[in-house]
Amino acid sequence: MKVRLAVLFLVPVLGVWAQQAPIVTALTAERPEILKVEGIEILHVQKNIYLLAGGGANVAVQIGDGGVLVVDAGSEGQGEKIFAAIRHLTHKPLRYLVNTSPDADKVAGNASLVQAAGGITGIIAGAAGRPANAGIETIAHENAVNRMTAGVPGLHPLTGDAVPVTTFFTSRKDFYANGEAVQVMFQPHARTDGDVIVFFRGSDVVSAGDILRTDSYPVIDVARGGTIAGEIAALNTILDITIPERNQMGGTRVIPGHGRICNETDVVDYRDMVTIIRDRVRDMVKKNMTLEQVISAHPTLEYDGLYATKTQSGDNFIEVVYNELRKEK
Numbered sequence: 332m333k334v335r336l337a338v339l340f341l342v343p344v345l346g347v348w349a350q351q352a353p354i355v356t357a358l359t360a361e362r363p364e365i366l367k368v369e370g371i372e373i374l375h376v377q378k379n380i381y382l383l384a385g386g387g388a389n390v391a392v393q394i395g396d397g398g399v400l401v402v403d404a405g406s407e408g409q410g411e412k413i414f415a416a417i418r419h420l421t422h423k424p425l426r427y428l429v430n431t432s433p434d435a436d437k438v439a440g441n442a443s444l445v446q447a448a449g450g451i452t453g454i455i456a457g458a459a460g461r462p463a464n465a466g467i468e469t470i471a472h473e474n475a476v477n478r479m480t481a482g483v484p485g486l487h488p489l490t491g492d493a494v495p496v497t498t499f500f501t502s503r504k505d506f507y508a509n510g511e512a513v514q515v516m517f518q519p520h521a522r523t524d525g526d527v528i529v530f531f532r533g534s535d536v537v538s539a540g541d542i543l544r545t546d547s548y549p550v551i552d553v554a555r556g557g558t559i560a561g562e563i564a565a566l567n568t569i570l571d572i573t574i575p576e577r578n579q580m581g582g583t584r585v586i587p588g589h590g591r592i593c594n595e596t597d598v599v600d601y602r603d604m605v606t607i608i609r610d611r612v613r614d615m616v617k618k619n620m621t622l623e624q625v626i627s628a629h630p631t632l633e634y635d636g637l638y639a640t641k642t643q644s645g646d647n648f649i650e651v652v653y654n655e656l657r658k659e660k
Contacts, residue, residue, distance in 0.1 A: 371409075371416040376592055377584045378534035379509060381420060386413045388436040391538040391586050393531060395509020398426035401444060402529050402538040402586075403437040407486065410443025424448065427508055429515055430471040430495060431540030431588070432526045433478035433555070435486035438471075442493035445469065451496055470504065471495035472517050475525025478555055518542060518565035522549060524556025526565065530572055537572055537585045543601055545590030548631075548638045548648040559609055559655050566602040573598060604634050612652045616660055622653050 366373045372384040376391075383390040387406025390413055392399060399421060405413050417425070425448035430438050445451060448467035469492075471479070476498050482488040504515040511533035518526045521542050529538040541550065542565045551557040569585060573595040576582035585593040611630035620628075631638075631645030639645045 366419075368416040368419045369412045371412050373416055373419065374592070376534075376586060377536050379511065380531055380534045380536040380584075380586075382586055382592060383413055383416050386410075386440065388434075388541070388588055389538075389586055389590075391529070391536070392417060392420070393509060393511065393513075393534070394421050394423065395511070396423075397509045398424045400427040400429070400508045400513065401425060402429045403431055403540070403588075404428060404440030404444050406436045407439035410440030410447070413440060414444060414447040425467045427506075428467055428469045428495075429527070429529055430469075430475060430479075431529065431538065431542075432523055433471075433475040433483050434523075434541065435483055437540065437588075438479055438483075438489065438493070439486050441469065441489065441495070442491070445492040451492055468497055469495040470497045470499075470515060472525045472527050473498040473500040474556070475523070475527075478523065478525055483555075516568065518561065518568060520556050520558045520561035521565035522557045522562060523552050528565070528569060535574075535583045537569055537583060539569055539585055539587055541588030542566065543569065543585060543587040543593065543598060545587055545593065545597070545601075546638075547589065547640050547643045548634075548645070549605060550643055551651050553651065553654070559605070559652050563602065563605055563609065566598060566605065569598050570595065570602065604638070608634070608648070609652055609656075612649060613656050616653065616656045622650060625649060625653055 370385050374382045374384070376382050379393050379395055381392045381394065383392060386409035388403055390405055391402035399417060401417070404410055425444060428441065428444055430441070445467055450466040452466040452468045476495050479489040480494055502517050506513055511531055514530040514532065516528050516530060518528060526540055526542055528540060528542060542562065549562050551559060551562060573583035573585060575595045579596045580594060582594060585598055587593055608630055612625055615625045615628060626646050626649055631649060635645045
């Protein structure tokens with residue numbers, strides 16, 4: 332199902348933007364609502380929220396009179412491009428950066444965005460002589476920060492301004508940004524032990540990180556505390572938030588870590604896929620089948636065409652599910 336995007340918002344000003352920034356081009360003549368800035372695609376999601384795609388992972392941006400809130404910072408070397416895309420939308424200061432997980436494609440651009448914002452917020456960092464409202468506040472769950480500073484696959488340990496300075500260890504962190512309530516909700520032992528989702532209540536948009544993705548099976552990082560049970564629980568949490576507009580379509584928009592913008596029905600489909608595969612493998616585990624026997628039974632068969640990739644095949648996903656269920660047994 333394709334989600335309708337706010338074409339009317341972008342089309343009237345396309346000509347003006349193109350004159351001011353020659354690097355901006357419409358992606359195709361048929362999709363004038365999608366623009367590109369230095370390789371980063373810009374899409375209006377809903378109300379105050381935009382999606383920046385192409386920087387290694389989806390980046391969500393909230394824009395208002397008070398400044399800019401950014402969810403995730405992209406892969407290494409992409410921070411400058413993401414900042415350029417933000418500057419195409421607004422020249423308001425960057426005020427908040429939230430990391431949804433410790434993954435390299437979510438945090439490698441942290442330092443670049445902090446530098447572009449003028450440093451960490453003075454009142455947080457205690458920088459002498461700096462106004463309290465200068466710079467950006469960086470936020471992540473405590474577990475995620477511990478992973479970042481220890482080093483994550485594909486990225487050296489983060490240091491200095493790249494490390495989020497505001498952490499929390501409770502189930503949720505709430506704050507206001509641009510007149511909108513923002514909830515950062517911890518999802519224990521989902522893909523990792525430090526995943527969060529970000530709910531923009533006024534705009535009715537959820538940034539789900541890699542808990543949801545439309546291009547792959549979930550990549551459960553067992554070494555960093557990830558579990559299938561936690562992944563399903565996190566998807567159910569998103570479903571508790573989302574409300575369709577009509578016929579199970581529209582309404583709350585959900586931005587996945589990778590892939591297209593979703594709504595409640597898309598999240599249901601993904602949750603059901605994970606649950607069905609989990610239940611199939613569980614039945615085989617109860618029969619004392621070996622991993623090789625389970626893989627040979629192809630419990631992911633009808634989903635492989637949608638979600639199997641070179642790095643995350645159906646067999647890889649089955650192995651993760653099987654090992655977790657064997658431990659439970």
